[in-house]
Amino acid sequence: MNRAILNATLAGAFVFVPSICWTQSWAQDQGRPPAPPALVGMGLPEVPPEQVGMSKQKLDRIHDALKQHVADGKLPGTVVLVARKGKLIYADVTGFQDKDEGKPMALDSLFRIYSMTKPLVSVAAMMLVEDGTIQLTDPVSKFFPAFKGQQVSVARSDNELARMSYIMVAAEREMTVQDLLRHTAGLAYGEITVNTPVRDAYTKAGLYLAGVRDYDARELTPAEEVERLAKAPLAHQPGTVWEYSMAVDLLGRVVEAGSGKRLADLLDERVFKPLKMRDTAFWVTPGRISRLAQPLAVDLASGQPIKVIDVSKEPKNDSGGAGAVSTAADYLRFSQMLLNGGQLDGTRILSRTTVALMTSDQLGSRIATPFGPGELLLGTPGYTFGLGFAVRPGGGIAGVPGSAGEFMWAGYAGTYFWVDPKEELAAIYMSQAPSPIRAYYRKLVKQLVYTGRPPLRVSEGHVRASIGFAMT
Numbered sequence: 001m002n003r004a005i006l007n008a009t010l011a012g013a014f015v016f017v018p019s020i021c022w023t024q025s026w027a028q029d030q031g032r033p034p035a036p037p038a039l040v041g042m043g044l045p046e047v048p049p050e051q052v053g054m055s056k057q058k059l060d061r062i063h064d065a066l067k068q069h070v071a072d073g074k075l076p077g078t079v080v081l082v083a084r085k086g087k088l089i090y091a092d093v094t095g096f097q098d099k100d101e102g103k104p105m106a107l108d109s110l111f112r113i114y115s116m117t118k119p120l121v122s123v124a125a126m127m128l129v130e131d132g133t134i135q136l137t138d139p140v141s142k143f144f145p146a147f148k149g150q151q152v153s154v155a156r157s158d159n160e161l162a163r164m165s166y167i168m169v170a171a172e173r174e175m176t177v178q179d180l181l182r183h184t185a186g187l188a189y190g191e192i193t194v195n196t197p198v199r200d201a202y203t204k205a206g207l208y209l210a211g212v213r214d215y216d217a218r219e220l221t222p223a224e225e226v227e228r229l230a231k232a233p234l235a236h237q238p239g240t241v242w243e244y245s246m247a248v249d250l251l252g253r254v255v256e257a258g259s260g261k262r263l264a265d266l267l268d269e270r271v272f273k274p275l276k277m278r279d280t281a282f283w284v285t286p287g288r289i290s291r292l293a294q295p296l297a298v299d300l301a302s303g304q305p306i307k308v309i310d311v312s313k314e315p316k317n318d319s320g321g322a323g324a325v326s327t328a329a330d331y332l333r334f335s336q337m338l339l340n341g342g343q344l345d346g347t348r349i350l351s352r353t354t355v356a357l358m359t360s361d362q363l364g365s366r367i368a369t370p371f372g373p374g375e376l377l378l379g380t381p382g383y384t385f386g387l388g389f390a391v392r393p394g395g396g397i398a399g400v401p402g403s404a405g406e407f408m409w410a411g412y413a414g415t416y417f418w419v420d421p422k423e424e425l426a427a428i429y430m431s432q433a434p435s436p437i438r439a440y441y442r443k444l445v446k447q448l449v450y451t452g453r454p455p456l457r458v459s460e461g462h463v464r465a466s467i468g469f470a471m472t
Helices: 003-011 024-029 038-043 056-071 116-132 177-182 197-203 222-231 247-259 264-270 328-339 352-358 373-378 438-453
Strands: 075-082 089-099 151-158 162-170 407-411 415-420 423-430
Touching: 003 089, 024 264, 056 089, 056 438, 075 328, 116 177, 116 264, 116 328, 116 352, 116 407, 116 415, 162 423, 177 247, 177 407, 197 222, 222 247, 247 264, 373 407, 373 423, 373 438, 415 438, 423 438
Parallel strands: none
Antiparallel strands: 075 089, 075 423, 151 162, 407 415, 415 423
16 A cells, blocks of 8 residues: 555544544545445434433543554554443444554444354344243253263362372263353363363364464354264363353354254344344355454564454354354444343344343352453453343442443453443444453443443433432
């Protein structure tokens, strides 16, 4: 690229959408088509932040903070959307969709959402529960008999040799659909687990591509994935320990077995199309590939080359744990549906009671969490797990703002969402930055969104007449 053109692009790479108004003239100056009205609205009605008790001035700090990190070479670019009370109040882009090409980020850029696929598949599974097709207490062997009689790799400390060894013991019970939804099945991720025999088995089976690419088992057919997961030892007795895992990949196979449909087709039919999530899928078609966001070549924090999944071609299996692509707007509509108790724009996806079950604590005191959901995602305790999401049981403990009942999840490549029913808030953060410090950006955006909620002033009419009611 001509250096003069590149410098001009760099100068214009930081785009801010003040009060939801997409800067049409900027887009035209850069030779990009202006965003259509439907895109500007992101599928939700737009209002000024102050109309729903938020501060535009304080929300603008999100852009300023992220812009600096892009300028420092730590992030390629970002998209942030915030909605309150069902209204879009903040839409912002910074940096590049593709820095190597000098292509600026856009509101409709596509992102590899990795583990933010899990909530989508969890919703699909719960739809089948509502249909009566599956039950939470069903053993996985009901759908795949190979999961009967599994072995568990148990660690033993050898004091004499000062090392850890492992023995195989029989599983005391079978894993269930509920275990898959809440990551208590005894499965693992080769990228994370410290259980050596499990990691080695996943590597040999092609479930973990050590040194090649993380979180990518899409070169296996569904049948191969099921067979190899069933043969690998479990890392824990089912139902005893929360360990983040390939459980939702297997849940996707259960959804396929129960419905008789490919996972991508079922989600498209029953979730994506009804919610008008037009850009969410398991691969990107040629007509949309120009909108795919790309990471930086090298992560500044670790100095390591960045490797992400290839979503330009149809995968051999639709990875329920890490395979989808989406836009911030699509995922905001999905989040708003959950915030609304299972429906959006008159279309019901799940019952209110099912959403309540999914966003309730499913671990309790009986299931160990040596490294909990909040520590994994945000580097802080204070979260338990429901059926597809991390759930915040109380206002305290966690080192980030939020409310009891809040639920959230994130993706390996730098995506994040959370829903706060008490504050009637849904927020989406998208980037393609699978850096070791990605938790920092989740916390940064979360902190800045909540500081955009100023103290209530009775004189402005932001409180109800009832005495003691503190929220608008």
